[in-house]
Amino acid sequence: MSKLLTIDGLTVSFPAPDGGRNEVVKQASLSIAPGEVHGLVGESGSGKTMIARAILGLLPPGGRIDAGSIKFDGQELLGLDNEKLRRLRGARIGMVFQEPLTSLNPALPIGKQLAESLALHSDLSEAEIRKRSIEMLAAFRMPDPEGCLSRYPHEFSGGMRQRIMLASVLLPRPALLLADEPTTALDVLVQKQVLDLASSVCRNLGTAILLITHDLGVVASYCDEVTVMRYGEVLNDGSVEQILLNPSDPYTRNLLDSLPKRGEGGPRTTAIGDELLRVENLEVHFAKRRFFWQAPIVKRALAGVDLSIAKGETVAVVGESGSGKTTLGRTIAGLTKAAAGRVLFDGVPVEQGGRALRSRVQMVFQDPFSSLDPRWRIGRIVGEGLRHTDVPASRRAALVRQTLVDVGLTEAHYDRFPHELSGGQRQRVAIARAVVMRPELVIADEPVSALDVTVQAQILALFRDLQVKHGFSYLFISHHLGVVEQVSDRVVVLYQGRVVEEGTRDQIFDDPRHPYTRALLSAVPDIRPAPGGGWHVEARDLERVAAPCGRSFIEDGLAPVDLIEIAPGHRIAVAA
Amino acid sequence: MLRYASLRLLATIPTLFLVALIVFSLIRLVPGDPASIMIGDSADPDMIEQVRHSLGLDKPLPVQFFVWLGNLLQGDFGHSISTGEDILPAMLTRLRVTAGVVLASIVVALLFALPAGIYAAWRQNSRVDFAIVTGVIVCLSVPSFWVGILLMLVFGVNLHWLPVVGYVSIGDDFINGVRYLILPVAALVLVEMGTVARMTRSSTIEVLRLDYITHARAKGAPESRVLWKHAFPNAFAPTLTVIGLLLGHMLGGVAVIETVFTLPGLGRFLVDAISSRDYPVIQGCLLLVALIRVLVNLLVDLLYPLFDPRVRL
Numbered sequence: 001m002s003k004l005l006t007i008d009g010l011t012v013s014f015p016a017p018d019g020g021r022n023e024v025v026k027q028a029s030l031s032i033a034p035g036e037v038h039g040l041v042g043e044s045g046s047g048k049t050m051i052a053r054a055i056l057g058l059l060p061p062g063g064r065i066d067a068g069s070i071k072f073d074g075q076e077l078l079g080l081d082n083e084k085l086r087r088l089r090g091a092r093i094g095m096v097f098q099e100p101l102t103s104l105n106p107a108l109p110i111g112k113q114l115a116e117s118l119a120l121h122s123d124l125s126e127a128e129i130r131k132r133s134i135e136m137l138a139a140f141r142m143p144d145p146e147g148c149l150s151r152y153p154h155e156f157s158g159g160m161r162q163r164i165m166l167a168s169v170l171l172p173r174p175a176l177l178l179a180d181e182p183t184t185a186l187d188v189l190v191q192k193q194v195l196d197l198a199s200s201v202c203r204n205l206g207t208a209i210l211l212i213t214h215d216l217g218v219v220a221s222y223c224d225e226v227t228v229m230r231y232g233e234v235l236n237d238g239s240v241e242q243i244l245l246n247p248s249d250p251y252t253r254n255l256l257d258s259l260p261k262r263g264e265g266g267p268r269t270t271a272i273g274d275e276l277l278r279v280e281n282l283e284v285h286f287a288k289r290r291f292f293w294q295a296p297i298v299k300r301a302l303a304g305v306d307l308s309i310a311k312g313e314t315v316a317v318v319g320e321s322g323s324g325k326t327t328l329g330r331t332i333a334g335l336t337k338a339a340a341g342r343v344l345f346d347g348v349p350v351e352q353g354g355r356a357l358r359s360r361v362q363m364v365f366q367d368p369f370s371s372l373d374p375r376w377r378i379g380r381i382v383g384e385g386l387r388h389t390d391v392p393a394s395r396r397a398a399l400v401r402q403t404l405v406d407v408g409l410t411e412a413h414y415d416r417f418p419h420e421l422s423g424g425q426r427q428r429v430a431i432a433r434a435v436v437m438r439p440e441l442v443i444a445d446e447p448v449s450a451l452d453v454t455v456q457a458q459i460l461a462l463f464r465d466l467q468v469k470h471g472f473s474y475l476f477i478s479h480h481l482g483v484v485e486q487v488s489d490r491v492v493v494l495y496q497g498r499v500v501e502e503g504t505r506d507q508i509f510d511d512p513r514h515p516y517t518r519a520l521l522s523a524v525p526d527i528r529p530a531p532g533g534g535w536h537v538e539a540r541d542l543e544r545v546a547a548p549c550g551r552s553f554i555e556d557g558l559a560p561v562d563l564i565e566i567a568p569g570h571r572i573a574v575a576a
Numbered sequence: 577m578l579r580y581a582s583l584r585l586l587a588t589i590p591t592l593f594l595v596a597l598i599v600f601s602l603i604r605l606v607p608g609d610p611a612s613i614m615i616g617d618s619a620d621p622d623m624i625e626q627v628r629h630s631l632g633l634d635k636p637l638p639v640q641f642f643v644w645l646g647n648l649l650q651g652d653f654g655h656s657i658s659t660g661e662d663i664l665p666a667m668l669t670r671l672r673v674t675a676g677v678v679l680a681s682i683v684v685a686l687l688f689a690l691p692a693g694i695y696a697a698w699r700q701n702s703r704v705d706f707a708i709v710t711g712v713i714v715c716l717s718v719p720s721f722w723v724g725i726l727l728m729l730v731f732g733v734n735l736h737w738l739p740v741v742g743y744v745s746i747g748d749d750f751i752n753g754v755r756y757l758i759l760p761v762a763a764l765v766l767v768e769m770g771t772v773a774r775m776t777r778s779s780t781i782e783v784l785r786l787d788y789i790t791h792a793r794a795k796g797a798p799e800s801r802v803l804w805k806h807a808f809p810n811a812f813a814p815t816l817t818v819i820g821l822l823l824g825h826m827l828g829g830v831a832v833i834e835t836v837f838t839l840p841g842l843g844r845f846l847v848d849a850i851s852s853r854d855y856p857v858i859q860g861c862l863l864l865v866a867l868i869r870v871l872v873n874l875l876v877d878l879l880y881p882l883f884d885p886r887v888r889l
Contacts, residue, residue, distance in 0.1 A: 087796060
């Protein structure tokens with residue numbers, strides 16, 4: 001079959017600080033057949049995005065194509081004049097981006113943005129464009145597609161915006177869709193919905209997809225062919241079956257080995273002790289008012305949440321964005337005030353604990369780029385908290401250096417600035433800043449979400465080692481079920497501010513009961529080692545099960561619930 | 577939106593009260609009093625006392641304040657101590673002069689500064705960008721009175737193209753009125769252009785980095801469309817804030833320019849009143865300036881949703 005897109009020996013470079021040029025894509029080749037779904041995987045900095053940008057001739061400022069050829073439908077794209085390239089863009093080749101929040105223009109109504117590419121590339125009448133826009137939105141199962149046209153992007157959730165994006169890009173029926181991490185910013189349930197819709201619409205239109213992602217599970221479930229990249233070079237390409245599930249190349253094997261899995265890191269050696277943290281009937285509200293004399297509008301972030309963490313235990317809180325998991329962590333750390341209920345740390349309410357308590361509870365945040373002060377050196381960042389402890393000033397520097405070594409950095413990092421470090425190294429600094437205080441509880445809010453899988457595996461191993469060494473408890477907040485399955489002893493599932501299910505790791509992952517938990521677990525395609533060697537895709541399709549004891553489940557998180565215990569420690573929410 | 581606007585207007589009442597209180601007390605802290613300035617240094621104390629009594633300046637300060645405030649609430653700003661003019665009409669006549677100069681200069685400045693800022697952002701780090709940025713820095717660093725004097729020297733004194741001093745109302749004689757306005761407006765335009773172009777450039781650079789701009793290009797939109805349809809509306813919102821601040825600031829009186837070109841504007845009215853310790857005029861002018869600022873800011877806030885639909889009023 002003739003290929004739709006053939007990239008041959010493509011080299012892309014950017015100016016380097018030393019005056020030379022940095023090759024971010026080196027001699028890369030790949031080809032896509034019409035209608036094929038082609039995965040392009042690699043860690044950050046592997047050059048995968050630059051390939052997509054190069055196809056459209058939209059490299060960021062400074063970027064330059066030094067060598068190679070890009071043939072689309074038999075036509076060489078490199079060296080094509082701007083006007084001809086512009087006619088291809090949008091019409092024959094469409095592109096969607098990762099961040100649904102910034103990829104639609106906030107100042108223009110949806111209808112205008114949808115119509116734009118058709119108006120630019122066809123002679124269709126306004127009425128015809130409108131009709132097609134509505135049909136395409138309907139194909140992406142947007143509620144009230146006609147009404148959508150006059151609304152603005154901010155009125156839609158992230159998942160809906162990504163559906164609108166896809167609808168707008170697919171409207172001119174392009175032959176090729178470049179999708180750059182289209183679902184990375186979305187919750188798992190939404191990701192599945194968006195990918196299912198996109199692949200079915202593309203199949204109907206005969207559109208080929210170049211799916212750029214770091215998520216191997218997504219590639220394995222949706223792609224026919226895959227290309228693996230590393231440091232700008234194409235390592236190998238071929239069918240998903242051959243490259244991803246039976247890899248011969250050590251880097252791909254390493255990527256697959258890094259995927260989180262249960263029981264990773266050996267048997268736990270810390271004993272689980274007495275109760276350290278107890279959260280009772282916690283309510284947190286956020287109030288917002290426009291004028292000081294007006295009554296505030298109250299939004300309930302958490303309602304009736306109970307939780308306990310024992311010494312040395314790792315409890316994971318899972319839920320989608322907006323479920324209240326971050327609020328829970330912040331309230332436990334005393335950073336957000338509770339409207340009702342109690343948080344007891346070692347038997348003492350946190351609001352009475354004062355500064356002494358602050359040093360016993362430490363936090364690690366998600367984004368290693370914004371959680372470190374860019375103007376401070378690493379040593380000062382890590383050592384700052386020690387000023388409020390009894391550690392004498394003379395010993396602080398030594399302790400900080402030792403902690404840097406403990407988290408896998410070197411003493412030489414002491415005098416560096418955050419911008420000199422990679423994402424993984426920064427997250428190690430954030431962890432060092434927490435453990436240097438010798439806390440009893442570490443609250444880690446999505447600590448590995450911003451990291452590549454291999455780095456993620458290292459950080460998770462580090463968490464485990466530190467816990468064994470220092471014996472603290474973890475409250476591990478994450479939306480990533482694979483990671484939770486690897487690290488947690490117990491799991492709490494939050495949905496719209498309420499606990500809908502909690503239990504031990506095995507209870508939750510092997511015997512989930514609540515429809516929400518079951519939907520979450522069905523939405524993630526996992527790649528797991530196959531019994532006979534190699535890997536296989538494990539997609540679960542969990543049907544709903546009936547609620548026990550003749551009760552019914554609650555779908556709306558705001559309604560009152562009862563938590564009933566169906567096995568020791570395994571509790572689920574049912575209608576009150 | 578109407579509700580929002582009326583609530584905001586309601587919220588200005590405490591602001592204006594505080595302004596009134598501060599203005600009233602501050603001028604009385606300044607040494608010198610209107611009676612002695614009116615009569616001159618040699619006057620005998622009895623006469624000064626008599627004048628003070630007739631102006632009501634011998635009453636206790638709180639009484640003076642509330643008398644003034646009470647009259648204000650009836651729309652009576654009082655009379656000028658030095659000229660006896662009714663203050664409200666006097667201020668409004670002068671505000672018309674100031675507003676004419678300022679609004680004309682803002683419009684002209686926007687016509688040049690917006691395209692310049694956007695172009696500079698679009699061709700960031702190019703030669704043209706460098707030239708525009710240099711021009712902006714020059715505009716920002718040169719004081720307006722100096723520009724004014726220079727313009728007067730070149731176009732008035734040397735070339736005799738335009739009148740140098742004075743003012744003719746546009747209403748009375750349009751052509752001549754415009755001729756008198758050209759130089760002061762030009763002096764202000766230069767200063768405003770720097771601020772607006774700079775803000776437009778940096779906010780456009782921010783916006784051009786965003787995905788939806790790349791997305792617009794990936795749709796095959798031509799560059800002019802990308803800039804004007806996609807980048808400009810989004811980049812204009814922060815610029816609008818700056819224009820609002822600038823406008824509020826300038827309408828409050830471009831005292832220096834008005835003095836240089838001897839325009840009978842609000843700023844000069846205020847400066848003259850300060851030197852003659854004309855308490856009621858100073859108080860009235862400052863209160864009017866505060867009100868103008870509040871209203872201009874409100875206007876800017878009400879315009880926001882046009883450029884950023886995420887803002888709901």
